[in-house]
Amino acid sequence: MATIFEQSTSEVLNISRRHLLLGAGAAACASLLAGRAQAADDSWPSKPVRFVVPFAPGGSSEIVARSTAAELSRLMGQNVFVENKPGAAGNIAMQDVARVDDQHTVILGHIGTLAVNPYIFDKLPYDPKKDFVPVSLLAKVPSLYVVHPDLPVKNIAELVAYAKKNPGRLSYGSAGNGSAGHLAFEYLKMTADIFMLHVPYRGTGPMMQDLLSGRLDAASVGASALLPFIKAGKVRCIATGSTARLPQLPDIPTVAEQGFAGFEMTQWYGMLAPSSMPRAHVDKLAAACAKAVKAPDALKRLQGDAAEPIGGTPEQFAQFIAVEQGRWQKVLKRAQVKPG
Numbered sequence: 001m002a003t004i005f006e007q008s009t010s011e012v013l014n015i016s017r018r019h020l021l022l023g024a025g026a027a028a029c030a031s032l033l034a035g036r037a038q039a040a041d042d043s044w045p046s047k048p049v050r051f052v053v054p055f056a057p058g059g060s061s062e063i064v065a066r067s068t069a070a071e072l073s074r075l076m077g078q079n080v081f082v083e084n085k086p087g088a089a090g091n092i093a094m095q096d097v098a099r100v101d102d103q104h105t106v107i108l109g110h111i112g113t114l115a116v117n118p119y120i121f122d123k124l125p126y127d128p129k130k131d132f133v134p135v136s137l138l139a140k141v142p143s144l145y146v147v148h149p150d151l152p153v154k155n156i157a158e159l160v161a162y163a164k165k166n167p168g169r170l171s172y173g174s175a176g177n178g179s180a181g182h183l184a185f186e187y188l189k190m191t192a193d194i195f196m197l198h199v200p201y202r203g204t205g206p207m208m209q210d211l212l213s214g215r216l217d218a219a220s221v222g223a224s225a226l227l228p229f230i231k232a233g234k235v236r237c238i239a240t241g242s243t244a245r246l247p248q249l250p251d252i253p254t255v256a257e258q259g260f261a262g263f264e265m266t267q268w269y270g271m272l273a274p275s276s277m278p279r280a281h282v283d284k285l286a287a288a289c290a291k292a293v294k295a296p297d298a299l300k301r302l303q304g305d306a307a308e309p310i311g312g313t314p315e316q317f318a319q320f321i322a323v324e325q326g327r328w329q330k331v332l333k334r335a336q337v338k339p340g
Contacts, residue, residue, distance in 0.1 A: 044281055045104055048079040051271075052107040054093030055175060056086040056203020060141045060222030060307065064269045065108050067301045068138055071292035076284075086203050089117055089178040089339060091125055098131035101276045106135065106285065109272040109317075115324040116178045119332045120339050134317035135271040135282055136289035137310045139302055141222035142242035143184040143265040145255070146235040148214050156192070156239050156258040159218070163194040171197040172218040173207040177339045180267040181207070183328065184220035184241060186335045191260050211235060222267045223248070224305035241265030248306050268324070270310075270317050286314050 049072070053065045065082050072080040085093040090113040097107040114128050126132075145156070151170075153159045163170050174181035177200045189196060199216060201207035204225055210216045212234050220241070227248055229235045239255045240246055243264050255263040271289055273282055290311035292298060302309050312320070 044284065045076060045078045047104055048081060049076070050105045051080050051082050052093050052097050052105065053082055053084050054086065054090035054108065054110065054113060055084065055179075056205050057084050058203060058205025058208065058225065059175060060204075060224040060267055060305075061108055061110065061269060063224045063305055064139045064141070064302070064307060067298045068271075068289065068292050071295045071298045072288055074295075075288045075291055089113070089121075089176050091117060091121070094128075094131075095125035097272075097274055098126040100274050103277060103281060106271050106273050107132075108138075109134070109270045109321075110180070111183065111268055111324065111328070112179050114321050115328045116183055116332065116337075117339075118325065119329045120178050120337050128321075131275055132272040133275050133277060133282055134314050134321060135273050136286045136314065137268065137270040137312045137317040137320055138289060138293050139269055139310055140308045141224050141267045141269070142240050142246060142306055143180065143220045143267055144223050144226050144230070144237050144241065144249075144252075145184075145188065145218070145220050145239040146211075146226060146230065146237050147218045148211060148216065149233065149236050150214055151217050151236075154236065154238060155253070156188075156255060156260070159238060160192045160194050163196055167195060168197065170217045171199050172220070173199045173201055173211055173216040174219065175204045175207060176200045176202060178337065180222070181220045182337070183331070184265045184267075185218070186337055187263075187265055187331055188220070188255065190331070190335050191255075191263060220265070222307075224302075224307050227305060246306050248304075268320075270320075282314055286312075 051065060051069050053061050055061050069080040069082050085096065090110065093107060094113050097105055117124060118128055147153055153162050172185045182198060182200065204221060207219060211219050223246065226235065230237045237249060237252050239258060240249065240252055241264060242254055245252065245254060271285065273285065293302065293309035293311045299309060
């Protein structure tokens with residue numbers, strides 16, 4: 001008969017063997033699950049990716065989005081298609097994408113939807129911090145200040161003088177209340193202490209039609225969308241909002257050069273994903289975006305339109321958004337910009 005000590009030793013050994021077997025099984029299971037997760041990540045995206053642009057076709061957002069989408073399609077092995085969804089200063093599209101959980105929808109983040117709307121709307125249908133995760137800052141586009149050729153002004157000083165001599169006569173258009181163009185001109189009005197009537201449109205395209213026809217006197221639009229019209233003489237550029245002159249417009253001085261030191265106005269565009277998107281997918285997208293905006297074809301297109309490709313990490317884009325929110329919150333409060 002076995003002694004109590006021998007029985008206890010045997011039980012301990014059996015328990016130890018069971019623990020080892022269970023541990024080995026758990027490790028094998030974890031390894032299998034990790035392998036499956038990796039395989040799932042490698043297979044993503046498994047269908048076309050919808051890249052929503054919260055504005056009408058025709059502006060800088062269109063150029064940045066389509067250049068990036070074309071390269072992403074090649075890099076990721078799935079079609080990345082652009083869908084324009086304008087309305088309510090971008091709020092409609094942001095609300096739509098915030099609720100999507102298909103893992104194959106992203107949206108173009110922008111100065112308006114991320115750094116302006118949170119401070120001019122009493123209530124937003126989306127939370128820019130909770131509903132979205134930053135993917136990558138794609139590009140920056142300098143804002144240009146242009147007038148219709150019939151307006152007798154050739155620089156900022158002449159515009160300021162004309163506006164003060166003819167109060168209430170001048171109008172400027174934008175892609176909508178709270179848009180980058182609206183913000184850019186309000187910033188100039190505040191800095192130069194002038195008044196001009198704001199006329200909001202549903203996108204840059206419709207606004208440009210009225211500017212070209214002379215129904216509007218002026219506008220501030222991203223360089224990408226304006227360069228062809230400037231070169232054709234259909235609008236006159238009187239200043240750039242960049243910190244240095246643009247290679248494409250070497251004879252056009254910056255606003256800062258024209259007596260307003262420190263003035264800078266650039267639009268920026270980045271990719272956002274719904275907060276439900278797994279981090280592995282976000283990282284994969286960010287890496288692809290960094291390559292996409294600097295691929296030869298995209299680089300040529302963006303730089304040709306005066307856009308500066310960036311392609312940063314999710315963390316860098318998140319930090320950039322926070323800085324921009326702090327900057328424009330002060331401007332918006334002082335200029336008393338409100339949604340229409």
